Amino acid sequence: MQASAGTLPFDLDFSGKTALVTGAAHGIGLAISRQLRSCGARVLGLDKDADALAVAFPDAADRIVADAAAEDPVALGSRIVAEHGTIPLLVNNVGVTTPSGFLELEPADFDLVFATNLRTPWFLTRELVRALVAAETGGAILFVSSVHQAALRLHPHYSASKAAVALLVKELAHELAPHRIRVNSVAPGWIRTEDRPDPEHERELVRLIPAGRGGEPEDVARVATILLSDEACGYVTGASVTIDGGLSLHSWVMDLPGS
Numbered sequence: 001m002q003a004s005a006g007t008l009p010f011d012l013d014f015s016g017k018t019a020l021v022t023g024a025a026h027g028i029g030l031a032i033s034r035q036l037r038s039c040g041a042r043v044l045g046l047d048k049d050a051d052a053l054a055v056a057f058p059d060a061a062d063r064i065v066a067d068a069a070a071e072d073p074v075a076l077g078s079r080i081v082a083e084h085g086t087i088p089l090l091v092n093n094v095g096v097t098t099p100s101g102f103l104e105l106e107p108a109d110f111d112l113v114f115a116t117n118l119r120t121p122w123f124l125t126r127e128l129v130r131a132l133v134a135a136e137t138g139g140a141i142l143f144v145s146s147v148h149q150a151a152l153r154l155h156p157h158y159s160a161s162k163a164a165v166a167l168l169v170k171e172l173a174h175e176l177a178p179h180r181i182r183v184n185s186v187a188p189g190w191i192r193t194e195d196r197p198d199p200e201h202e203r204e205l206v207r208l209i210p211a212g213r214g215g216e217p218e219d220v221a222r223v224a225t226i227l228l229s230d231e232a233c234g235y236v237t238g239a240s241v242t243i244d245g246g247l248s249l250h251s252w253v254m255d256l257p258g259s
Contacts, residue, residue: 014041023094025052027193031217068094069116077127086131088139092121097158117161138180140228145185147248173238182237189244191215211245
């Protein structure tokens, strides 16, 4: 039986567990937050968009308004632990890019992308993990990477940041396994996160996707939730799950006449 949007074909129970989701006010982060809540978790949403966050998280106690690129991630992580205690589930979802190639890229854009995609999740995760290790409670961490961790994006700073995340996941999985902390990632392809995507652009992308449709945030949320579950994936760590409808299978052969 195929699961409908936002639902799982089986029950997972996160009752009594707290999750932190970054970039939680929109798109993939919002879908993951909703999915975890539907499974009983208390979800803390972190986002710089205060208005959208207030809509997505009606309880003010569950909202953390913060700019992942601008804030000191060590101080942010320490504050979150002080206010909310140990957090066994963490989703590092927030990410950005800028539309620049190698020759045009300015240092400010490079710094923005690496601060958001790598530096902040690195040190935010470290602060939350230190609390978990001290409490000896175990946990699960998920990074939202991208198929561009291993495929061209034509934004080399973005691809390089995601490639770094992919290897960081493996390093953390090895280092944190003795503390019963699992670390995995999902690598989405094209996911429809815009309210009104350009129809021509969407048609061109869908033409490259063997599944014949664009991805939805819920496609990522379901897999993310399963990976965070010790019940479903307690023996899975250091893994990256591609969620792209087969987009990364695309090659130049598909552009040949008659393909």
